[in-house]
Amino acid sequence: MIGLTHFLILGTALFGIGLYGALTRRNAVGILMSIELIFNSVNVNLVAFGRFVAPWAHSPSPLTAAQAAFTGQIFSIFIIAIAAAEAAVGLALVFTIYRNFKTIDVDNIHLMKW
Amino acid sequence: MTPPINDIAFYCVAALTILPAIMVVRSRNIFHGGLALAATFTGVAGLYLLLSAEFLAVSQMLIYTGAISVLLLFAIMMTQRVNNPAVPVFNRQRIAAVLVVGALTFIVFIALRATPWSIQPPDFSQNPLPQIGTLLLGPWVLPFELVSVVLLAALVGAVIIAKKEER
Numbered sequence: 700m701i702g703l704t705h706f707l708i709l710g711t712a713l714f715g716i717g718l719y720g721a722l723t724r725r726n727a728v729g730i731l732m733s734i735e736l737i738f739n740s741v742n743v744n745l746v747a748f749g750r751f752v753a754p755w756a757h758s759p760s761p762l763t764a765a766q767a768a769f770t771g772q773i774f775s776i777f778i779i780a781i782a783a784a785e786a787a788v789g790l791a792l793v794f795t796i797y798r799n800f801k802t803i804d805v806d807n808i809h810l811m812k813w
Numbered sequence: 814m815t816p817p818i819n820d821i822a823f824y825c826v827a828a829l830t831i832l833p834a835i836m837v838v839r840s841r842n843i844f845h846g847g848l849a850l851a852a853t854f855t856g857v858a859g860l861y862l863l864l865s866a867e868f869l870a871v872s873q874m875l876i877y878t879g880a881i882s883v884l885l886l887f888a889i890m891m892t893q894r895v896n897n898p899a900v901p902v903f904n905r906q907r908i909a910a911v912l913v914v915g916a917l918t919f920i921v922f923i924a925l926r927a928t929p930w931s932i933q934p935p936d937f938s939q940n941p942l943p944q945i946g947t948l949l950l951g952p953w954v955l956p957f958e959l960v961s962v963v964l965l966a967a968l969v970g971a972v973i974i975a976k977k978e979e980r
Binding site: 700701702703704705706707708709711712713714715716717718719720722723724725726728729731732733735736739742743746747749750751752753761762764765766767768769771772773775776777779780781782783784785786787788790791792793794795797798803804806 | 817818819820823827830831834835837838843846847850853854857860861863864865866868869872873876877880881884885888889891892901902903904906907909910911913914915917918921922925926930931932933934935936937938939941944945947948949952953956960963964966967968970971972974975977
């Protein structure tokens with residue numbers, strides 16, 4: 700029987716994989732790809748909670764029970780939109796860095812180091 | 814009401830999500846990593862289908878697999894001069910990263926297994942798509958409008974940042 704913990708463990712594993720990639724990759728686009736993995740893990744977490752735990756079951760809220768069932772999905776929709784905006788701006792920065800430094804190896808871009 | 818989730822389906826979709834994710838962070842050729850990222854996004858869309866979030870699954874395929882993956886692949890192709898195997902791919906923090914990430918995920922696993930989640934099936938009797946539309950223009954209208962402003966700002970900002978300087 701697949702329960703909530705299966706999806707939470709899957710989300711945590713995906714988060715760990717994305718975190719490992721963000722810490723070890725040298726390519727800036729590779730780091731952005733790992734951050735997208737982290738975004739997706741958070742989304743899976745939210746939708747899993749929305750599917751298994753009825754929100755606001757014990758507290759008063761202006762939403763009906765049928766409306767509050769989709770709170771996790773609404774949250775995930777906003778996260779997808781913000782992640783898309785972040786990817787666009789991040790890649791614009793990567794292009795500018797490439798144009799100025801001729802490399803996007805983050806170990807070689809250390810102008811602000813002492 | 815809410816149907817139980819098939820075991821085989823879950824494990825197949827989980828494998829489709831985790832294995833390409835490992836390939837994203839471990840592949841030497843970053844273009845292969847970009848393609849594996851598209852496969853990971855498809856796996857996550859499958860997870861959304863298992864979790865009765867059909868609109869989110871389709872949105873995920875459209876936005877992540879259809880737009881963000883292609884954007885990342887464009888960026889990879891435009892910022893690589895030569896696919897040189899001598900270029901180092903990983904920095905020297907691999908051991909520390911494995912230890913830190915392993916410890917973090919292990920602690921979270923233990924916490925997840927030990928927490929008594931109060932499982933209550935939500936009320937999925939309504940059709941999701943009209944409900945999501947009503948919610949986005951009803952109780953959640955403020956974040957909805959703010960997200961449109963954020964997207965506009967990101968679009969304008971990305972164009973300005975990536976523009977060539979004019980002499």
